[in-house]
Amino acid sequence: MGMNEDFEASLQVLRGFDVDISQEVSDIKRSVASGSKRATIRIADHKQKRYWFPLAIGIGLLMLQQLSGINGVIFYSSNIFQGAGITNGNIATCGFGAVQVIATAISAGLVDKAGRRILLLISSWGMTASLFLAAASFFVEEHVPKASGLHFILEIVSVVGVVGMGIFFSLGIGSIPWVIMSEILPMNIKGLAGSIATLANWFVAWVVTMTANLLLNWSPGGTFSIYMIVSTFTIVFVALWVPETKGRTLEEIQRSFR
Template sequence: MSFREESDDGRGGDLRKPFLHTGSWYRMGSRQSSMMGSSQAIRDSSISVVACVMIVALGPIQFGFTGGYSSPTQDAIIKDLHLTVSEFSLFGSLSNVGAMVGAICSGQIADYIGRKGSLMIAAIPNIIGWLAISFAKDSSFLYMGRLLEGFGVGIISYTVPVYIAEIAPHNMRGGLGSVNQLSVTIGIMLAYLLGLFCNWRVLAVLGILPCLALIPGLFFIPESPRWLAKMGMTEDFEASLQVLRGFDTDISLEVNEIKRSVASTSRRTAIRFGDLKQKRYWFPLMIGIGLLVLQQLSGVNGVLFYNTSIFQSAGISSSSIATFAVGAIQVVATAVATWLVDRTGRRLLLIISSSGMTISLLLVAVSFFIKDNVSSDSSIHSIFSIMSVVGVVLMIISFSLGMGPIPWIIMSEILPVKIKGLAGSVATLANWFVAWAITMSAPLLLSWSGGGTFTFYTIMCAFAVFFVTIWVPETKGKTLEEIQFSFR
């Protein structure tokens, strides 16, 4: 029975309450019937799933802008604040340190006050962090701002894919989930593009804009129905789901599936690390951690954070323009993945992506080894300089087709609702810890040996092919409840 029918029967009046605030972040609504006189008023305030995804996608844009900021600003910040390469490497990596702290808190925050509440909390340190960077006179404010940005990004990186997975219909979940990574690439591209025209202080101020737009947007979208169901807010959960699916849609089957999924789990039951010994918990957690760790061991953060330097070392004179071109290519490739993921499936795209990255990085490694051992004036040096750039571009395309968006989608799909907060925090923490190690070491390793660095990344991508082939399940076309039941 649809929401419209319940209202007509006179039994659906209480279902109006979550949308009196159009899904206000702190709680989806106290009873204020005086503000909403009829079910028609609720229907007029309905918001589609796509609109909700577009609003929360502002968070990943912030995520991407943070990641892309260090590449076009490296030379200017080093010059203006008199930093060494090691000090700037620390600056670049501190966002990952802050993200680790945010990741530790992310699952618990999202479980305690809701998905939208955690996004609200994430937006505030991001704004403060960008302001600190913009007004920095020395490295201390620079580092503090980067840590604050990272903290917010750590929360965003867990919460957004989980929210999207929990509100999306199963036949659209892959494509809508890929919007998370697509938004990250848009943020990176914007940082590269604006970095061509703005100095680093102005660029930091511009970094505030996504979160400034996100905060009011959160007041106009509903809370995750699955989170509401988990918290025992049955009427709010059904009303949220009805708005997301449309008021003429019969949601009874989906409501029953979600109720069955959470029926055996009390929201007051504390999850312990000892519970993770059960296969239905540790196996999906292992898959989630494995994919998110291998995503970073591919070296993508090292390439994205410092690709201007990589292009300079490859002999490309217009390295900043080449960096922006890579960002634009990444957006296009991720958009293609968004279109493909619900058609081809997750596993196939992951295998194609990690295989393509392996071949591309092998090309880059060989190019660096050869050009480092020939005269810089020779034609061979020029040829392999171009080949190294081609390899980097192909690596970014391959990454964007699968290893970029899909690990976050699968993590948000396979974790059981009982452990999603704890396990999601652990998986996100592992991702950001490895991202920190890669970001911190990349410029030092590249200065030591470009060929050796990319050889390591190649080996990790080859292992990713093996990992996906053996252990990663296909989740295409299944509801979250069906996926989680399959691990029992």
């Protein structure tokens, strides 16, 4: 916009007055100039790694976020808690939502300190373990007399598993994919690519929501096992392909995809 002095002053305040910003100023100006020359890209350009790779990461993360089954668990949490032995499922659902809010607040405070990638890994590992507890307890409950002490213990374990899933989801995979997507997409495809990734996210959310009740009626243990497999794959996906974006400029991130 021609506001070079304001731009440099703002960047200096952001980075600190004892930091040399000359190289970053040059990188940003060069990136803006390049983006202005080519505001749109051709279909053939999508074959370049710097375009398709970050787009694939963004879409993959947002699809896995929903395939974890979180919306199905939230929407049918009252039925799930009642099936686990809690008489008042509505109160349990309110408590489930409250712990998710707290976990999300914790995630917001940690994302710029711990890093995006480590929180995604912790979140995915935690969800996998929690879903394993829920699946195993629901499977075993089917073969244990309801009046027994073991059945009561299994009910507690299943509730801990479901609540743990919600906590670990909110700690990372629930919010960080949106942050990463905004940081890894090139400027000249950010609008279109972001729209495609969001469409994929909500389409998968619709599929999960429509199938969750059918799956839960079929087998609660089987349902949580499916979600556990997805969370396990998320660990692999993050470990292999998702870059750490903490403390890196947009220009540095883009260069890593070339």
